[in-house]
């Protein structure tokens with residue numbers, strides 16, 4: 721079974737950074753191939769992973785083709801077969817990992833039927849990998865069954881302050897109300913350099929989620945972003961990388977138990 725990890729959290733809390741670092745740490749531990757899923761239309765996960773993805777390579781684009789001209793598009797295949805072939809062909813391949821970009825919901829309507837089809841295809845494709853990392857869209861309301869169906873670990877990134885704790889609580893409530901099939905959900909405190917005060921600890925405890933990782937503020941992450949360099953190239957002394965590696969060790973250890 722692929723180890724399926726989804727990342728949620730408010731915009732700017734470090735979802736994409738964490739997603740890229742998770743890929744890096746899994747690859748380092750020879751847990752591969754990894755499938756990275758960029759489920760945020762405003763995201764830059766491909767950049768953080770040093771991969772170029774054409775606009776026509778997105779799932780949103782495939783969905784639009786299929787919607788506009790279902791007969792020609794499918795060419796005698798069932799829609800599900802066709803999508804699976806397309807995803808397999810269009811997935812961006814890199815060393816040790818592949819990347820799928822969800823892209824925008826093109827067109828005015830919500831195509832639940834097609835979205836369900838896509839989700840099922842993605843779930844089947846995910847089984848070809850040893851780990852799957854899903855970088856979610858920021859807006860909490862977008863946490864979706866579309867991409868998060870049957871997730872083993874949900875990581876909620878948040879800033880180490882009261883706002884972070886309150887937002888994490890809201891995300892937890894949304895996850896519950898959407899009935900996402902998540903086996904376990906944890907908090908990841910990002911850009912956190914000191915220990916939490918007892919009052920803040922209590923606030924985070926209200927979420928019912930355990931803090932599984934704490935990532936320090938790392939100037940190397942900022943610098944690599946500015947230079948548009950892949951986070952896969954961060955030097956081993958990067959504090960953020962080391963913290964994520966400890967967290968990955970922790971998650972794998974729990975998985976074995």
Ligand SMILES: Nc1ncnc2c1ncn2[C@@H]1O[C@H](COP(=O)(O)OP(=O)(O)O)[C@@H](O)[C@H]1O
Pocket residue numbers: 729730731732733734735736737738858910911935936937938939941942945960
């Ligand atoms: N631990 C960290 N140390 C330094 N900068 C960070 C860290 N985590 C994230 N950042 C920076 O914060 C900004 C937002 O991070 P990002 O991962 O894009 O958040 P999100 O995907 O949740 O919107 C980016 O500029 C990123 O480089």
Ligand SMILES: [Mg+2]
Pocket residue numbers: 735736737760762763764855
């Ligand atoms: Mg992002």
